[in-house]
Amino acid sequence: MDQKLQVAGTQSQLEMGSLASNESSHEFEDESLFSPESVIQKMQLGHISDYGSAPGGSKMWKNVVYKSIKTGLVFFLSLLGIIPLAERLGYATEQLAMYTGPTVGGLLNATFGNATELIIAIYALRNGMIRVVQLSLLGSILSNMLLVLGCAFFCGGLASAIVNSGLLLMAVMGLLFPAVLHFTHTEVHYGKSELALSRFSSCIMLGVYAAYLFFQLKSRKDPYVPLSEDDSQNRENEGDNDETPEIGKWESVIWLLIMTAWISVLSEYLVDAIEGTSHAWNIPIAFIGVILLPIVGNAAEHAGAIMFAMKDKLDISLGVAIGSSTQISMFGIPFCVVVGWIMGKPMDLNFQLFETATLFITVIVVAFFLQEGSSNYFKGLMLILCYVIVAASFFVHEDPPPEEKSLTP
Template sequence: MRARVVVFPIKGRTWCFARTLDPPSGPHPSSSSPPLSWKDLWTTISSGGRPARENAEVLVDFVADKMNRGWSALEKAPPGTVKSKIHSLGLKLLSRVKPSEIFLKSVSKDITKLEITYPASLNPRLVRRRLRHIAIRGSAIHKKYFYGSISLVPLTSAFSVLPLPNIPFFWTLFRAYSNWRALKGSERLLLLASDCPSLWNSLTNKEELDDVKHPLRNAPHPPLVLQPSDDLEKVLTIEEDEDSVSNEAISKICERYHLDKNDVIKYRRKFGKKKKKKTSLNGILATHLNFFSMIPMDEKSDDFEVEMATLVKSSPVLMKSQNMGTCHIGSFVDFSQPCSLSRVVQRIFKSIRIVIFQAKINLLLPFGPLAIILHYLTEKHGLVFFFSLVGIIPLAERLGYATEQLALYTGPTVGGLLNATFGNATEMIISLYALENGMIRVVQQSLLGSILSNMLLVLGCAFFSGGIVHYNKVQVFNKASAVVNSGLLLMAVMGLMFPAVLHFTHSEVQYGESEVALSRFSSCIMLVAYASYLFFQLRSHHNVYNPIDEEEGNNDEDSDEEEAPEITQWEAITWLAVLTTWVSILSGYLVDAIQGASESLNLPVAFISVVLLPIVGNAAEHASAIMFAMKNKLDITLGVAIGSSTQISMFVIPFCVVVGWIMGKKMDLNFQLFETATLFITVLVVAFMLQEGTANYFKGLMLILCYLIVAASFFVHVDPAASDG
């Protein structure tokens, strides 16, 4: 099959590569259309004679065809409907796809001849090497993105438990398929753009050589045909002030060569946010010749500099209104080689050293595998519980570290959402495992204990440590943000109080059923309130959460500079996936050993759930809150301690109720009277401590002592729900 590609410089160093929308002109149609139904798919796969790789490609094409049909149905949806809004959201996401990826996806495997149309002033060797560059670079990039998207598919599939469309799952699935298509397109383009027939044979597998339709078998002419165009040269005009092709020229080119205008404009839009500056001669040459860094040195001739000067000088498209002068090209052409495998391995080992060996708390990591070994070799549930508990501590701390590193790349808004999502990931994972095993009281008490631990123990230790370090100062924080969080915590207390009161006063319509229905309704309301709180905090009233500027703090010699990330964005995502998986595994063994540990250690299950489990889950918050308080950054301390309590009470608890609703578990907001009263008194005490907007070591000491009273109370408390069950 033949295909035509139009190539021309569009802005700065950016060249536009776009395939025409014309139907194939060859006598042979496309290799094979995907099956239309599941029956046709089964017939195609079970017919035999196909290797497993081709069957996998048929399956992928079938799924892609189904998704394209669904997308076409969304396009035809009436305005204002849910399908129309989903289509608008999809268009916004698709607008972020790079245009080079769209071009590489258009180079399908059944293309046997590629006709390249380019401005006549450009040298054909320049065009060919540009094509090879985008093919080589695209192969490396999309292979990395493909494996990254595949690794995110299992994580995003967990959102399927929610009664909402799993948009993250389908988006990562689409990105995996899109990068796979771009990877195959880059390999095909590199094959077609090769300079010598021997390379065609080396890059072509035996199946393609055995196919009589393949153009590379005994082909007298290369499969890449370069066609200089004087018409394209005339249409192509460069704007003097922006060094880019005008909109009028783009419209004419797209109309004449049947190109998708939106895809063409994307090449120019990538640089829209950069500061405008007049491009010098060296800048134009460097931007258009920088791609030669991908060319191996043995392909460059001895008179390479003279040849490149001739290529650029002969092109009025590249050198319009510029004087060549007496510049030396070799002084600004970068011949750096692409990243090798050894460099990738070095980067992996460096990331492991930073994340695993740099933190001393990771000395506790061996306790996790020991817990798994003891679980299968012995019946000592107490040791399994203890080792699992200790093994989760470094994982929770490193999970917070990876989240902070990823937040440095995403900005404050998305970073806040990431911290809200992964900040209490340990508690959420433990709760979901306990909920799946029907341990409703463990879920309720562990989440309640996490709130109490954050508000009393974590905040108390932070106030105490900060007050001791800054003994002669009055530490202040933003009182307005503390008031908002206190209001949300009181709302959470209200949501927990009414089901408990209904249960113990027997004033409900249907005993045991009305409180569950009320809990589910209240949980939905609390989730809406938390979503509104995030919008209030991150978007509409983010200035309310600005830290208070202190003149004394600005003069401190130990004031921190802007933090720079230590690991890359993809490394942070990979570590989040690895650490979350390990926390999930250890949480399963931890939950299974709770009952046996309670009997062997002679500790009440309520004490284990309310005191021991939250201390482990809050290890990261505990350490970071104390560190920021000692640095006199109390606003961050309150965001960690009180913000975490707000998130658990307004998001994690209602989320578990909704998940239990989906699982068929009667998870409700009836935390029993003793637990609800403890939470109510704790919220009142903390709200009273925060009302002045100041902190000192004595306030921290009082909060710590209050937590000791709460812990002792749960040690002697007999859970009525457990005795009833």
């Protein structure tokens, strides 16, 4: 009888031990839930308060918050630092163009007028962030056509405004066909035909832009002045606009190199902090690329267009706004496609359906606004409010994952 009781006691102890081991294993599994990765994941979902009482949770929480604040500060300080550098870069380019003559000066303005956007795009392209490149270049076009042009119209008031938007429509066509080819699944070789078409179209667009520069510099000095104006008025305008350089030729070159180097350094920090800022501050990458980056890169152009419009020089404001949009669409985007081709990066002209439709609608709206050949305050206000709608649209727009692009239909 005693032996049976001892055996039963031993079995009960073994069962209790197994239960204890199971409870300890469950406790171990529960503790494993407090790994740094799970903490960060749950904190991003809004469960920060769950870790206040966990052992070491407050320390992890502080580290995550510190990294989030640090990443955001690096991003926004880099943005703020680029603004004055972009303005000085434009100033140095204008001063150097006064020494080189109209032909080389036009090429300089075409190359360095949007140098900030191109530098940011090349750094992002080197890091494989193709969508950031596409979104930032698209945002530069939208901000110039809607925000800059709208501010110029609003500040300038009543004036004549005749612009040829043919190149912008051609750029939209170049961006539209690869997107339609992709989303209709009509490629001969899926994934390859789209890229080949983008590279071929980019070479064509660069050739057309070179012809446009030749036409602008040789045939007409100012494509934004109506052809019906008298030669005497053109001579008066040329006499009024005669300017002398404020700094020397080599001094302009030195400042141009210094500003470009500093913008390159800040652009590298900026590009590295884009994804971290998007996750830490819950800001869509589409909104960062289309709205924040172009506003900073075009800050000098925004200010210049508004100042010229307030001085009743709307033709110069149109040259800044529409000319910059033309440079980005016909030179900047194809140039990045060719650079990506050289780097081995699959940069193409497929800007996705939402982005391409936004650009198409914007170009059509601006073309209708300029069709009458005049501007007023109300047109400027409407263009500015259109840009606000575009910004709100991209703030709620979720960019499709890159894996979708490689799936077979």
